[in-house]
Amino acid sequence: GKLGIALVGLGSYSEGQLAPALQQTKHCYLAGIVTGSSDKAAQWKTKYNLPANACYTYETFDRIKEDSNVDIVYVVLPNALHAEYVVRAAQAGKHVICEKPMAVTVEECDRMIAACKEAGKMLSVGYRLHFEPHNKEAMRIGQQKVFGDVKWIEAEHGLSEATGWRLKKALAGGGPLMDVGIYCVQAARYLTGLEPVAVTAQEGFKHHPEKFNGIEESITWQMEMPDGIVAKCTSSYSEKQNRLLVEAERGWLELSPAYSYAGIEGRTAEGKMDFAQVNQQALQMDDFALCVKEGKPSPVSGEEGRQDVKILQAIYRAMHTGERAVIE
Ligand code: NAD
Numbered sequence: 596g597k598l599g600i601a602l603v604g605l606g607s608y609s610e611g612q613l614a615p616a617l618q619q620t621k622h623c624y625l626a627g628i629v630t631g632s633s634d635k636a637a638q639w640k641t642k643y644n645l646p647a648n649a650c651y652t653y654e655t656f657d658r659i660k661e662d663s664n665v666d667i668v669y670v671v672l673p674n675a676l677h678a679e680y681v682v683r684a685a686q687a688g689k690h691v692i693c694e695k696p697m698a699v700t701v702e703e704c705d706r707m708i709a710a711c712k713e714a715g716k717m718l719s720v721g722y723r724l725h726f727e728p729h730n731k732e733a734m735r736i737g738q739q740k741v742f743g744d745v746k747w748i749e750a751e752h753g754l755s756e757a758t759g760w761r762l763k764k765a766l767a768g769g770g771p772l773m774d775v776g777i778y779c780v781q782a783a784r785y786l787t788g789l790e791p792v793a794v795t796a797q798e799g800f801k802h803h804p805e806k807f808n809g810i811e812e813s814i815t816w817q818m819e820m821p822d823g824i825v826a827k828c829t830s831s832y833s834e835k836q837n838r839l840l841v842e843a844e845r846g847w848l849e850l851s852p853a854y855s856y857a858g859i860e861g862r863t864a865e866g867k868m869d870f871a872q873v874n875q876q877a878l879q880m881d882d883f884a885l886c887v888k889e890g891k892p893s894p895v896s897g898e899e900g901r902q903d904v905k906i907l908q909a910i911y912r913a914m915h916t917g918e919r920a921v922i923e
Contacts, residue, residue: 598884599626599664601649601689603656603680604672605635608694612856613671614643616876622884626664629656656680660687666887669721669880670694673760674768678703681718685710690887692880694721696777697900699768701908704901711897719883719893720900722781726878728870729850729861730785733841736848737786742864743844745787745824750779751838752854753813753831761832762806770810772907776830778854780906782839783818783826791818791826791906793921796914802833816910 600623602609617625627649628639636650651659659665668684669692670677678698684691691711697720698704711718724730737745752775760766767773784790799813806812813831820826829836839853846864853859856875861868879895886893906922913920 597621598623598666598887600624600667600669600692600880600884601627601629601651601659601662601665603629603668603670603684604676605630605632605639606671609671612876613669613880614639616874616880619874619877620881620884622881622888623667626666627651627659627662629653629659657683657687659684659689666690667692667883671721673766674773675699675766678707681707682710685714685716685718688714688716690717690883692719692721692883693897693900695900695903696768696773696907697897697904699773699904701901701905704897704904708897708901717883717887717893718897719886719895720897721879722895722899723856723875723879724778724781724854725785725895726873726882727859727875728873729859729868730782730853732861732868732870733782733839733848733850734785734788736846736863737841737843738788740843742846742848744822745841745843747840747842748783748786748820748824748826749838749840750782750826750828750853751830751836752776752778753829753834753836755833755835757832762808762810764809767810769907769911770807770812770814771830771832772811772814772816772910774832775854776814776816776828776910777903777907779826779828779830779839780818780903780910782853783820783828784902786839786841787820787824789820789822789824790902791820791922793819793919794906794910794913795919796910798914799831807832811914814910814914816913818906
């Protein structure tokens with residue numbers, strides 16, 4: 596049968612993407628919700644035909660332990676709350692999916708991984724692009740050296756606007772780098788199958804210092820990868836950017852937009868990529884459900900999430916010191 600998923604945090608991503616995707620999944624379904632709002636609980640209960648005992652608050656969340664319909668808890672809260680709820684979910688005996696970035700520090704990631712291991716439960720991160728055909732093709736071309744060795748990567752992901760907890764360092768852990776720049780870090784890693792060894796970074800000019808108090812408005816960074824590969828990346832909360840470019844010895848590829856929920860387009864030196872649009876979130880959740888059922892490791896594991904957080908922290912270190920930060 597299908598595995599039950601409980602969504603923790605019914606904000607825009609849960610409402611706009613995950614809950615609709617759970618209407619299309621084959622191996623999992625929406626089995627519970629965790630929210631601080633009784634209005635939202637009532638709305639969701641009606642809309643998704645949930646039983647009354649499938650609705651939890653943040654206070655009653657730990658009782659989900661007794662709920663045999665819920666196999667997987669999906670944490671969709673502001674970044675700084677991920678660690679607490681992933682640990683509580685593992686302690687309630689549930690497998691866990693955590694949204695990106697996995698947490699705001701590597702230490703939190705370590706605690707999350709340890710809690711899931713201790714509970715004998717699986718942990719994965721909401722990296723939906725691993726299930727998106729254009730990005731998968733880019734991984735194949737890069738990792739299998741279809742156009743020879745990758746030489747140069749450009750990755751840009753920015754939003755024209757950000758609001759709410761995303762502007763608060765204590766909840767977001769940082770600015771656009773944490774929220775959308777992380778996709779560029781992921782891309783450089785999944786395009787090459789290699790890990791950056793060092794980074795340099797520069798904070799962009801702050802047009803609105805009162806709004807971007809304690810966080811960057813924009814950032815540019817460079818990642819040194821093995822074999823002399825360089826990735827040049829930018830991220831912003833005041834300029835829309837969404838592109839990935841790879842230059843290799845005998846060819847190139849570009850995804851633009853590269854990271855969207857829908858409408859991703861790709862071309863290579865050989866022409867336009869021709870792939871169907873998919874529901875990334877449905878594929879991502881189904882893959883995890885199958886991993887749980889079959890006991891096989893998730894390609895988007897907690898370790899994968901931890902590695903990105905480690906790199907994000909090195910990028911901030913480089914930005915603040917102005918020095919090259921080595922990633923051990
Ligand atoms: P949102 O602001 O729309 O929703 C956040 C939810 O958390 C709200 O329902 C809010 O009520 C709740 N919440 C609980 N405690 C809170 C607190 N102390 N302060 C503020 N809010 C609190 O945010 P979102 O866009 O849904 O993002 C949630 C998570 O999902 C983030 O980690 C984000 O990075 C991630 N996300 C991932 C993707 C993706 O494509 N994978 C897309 C969007 C968001």
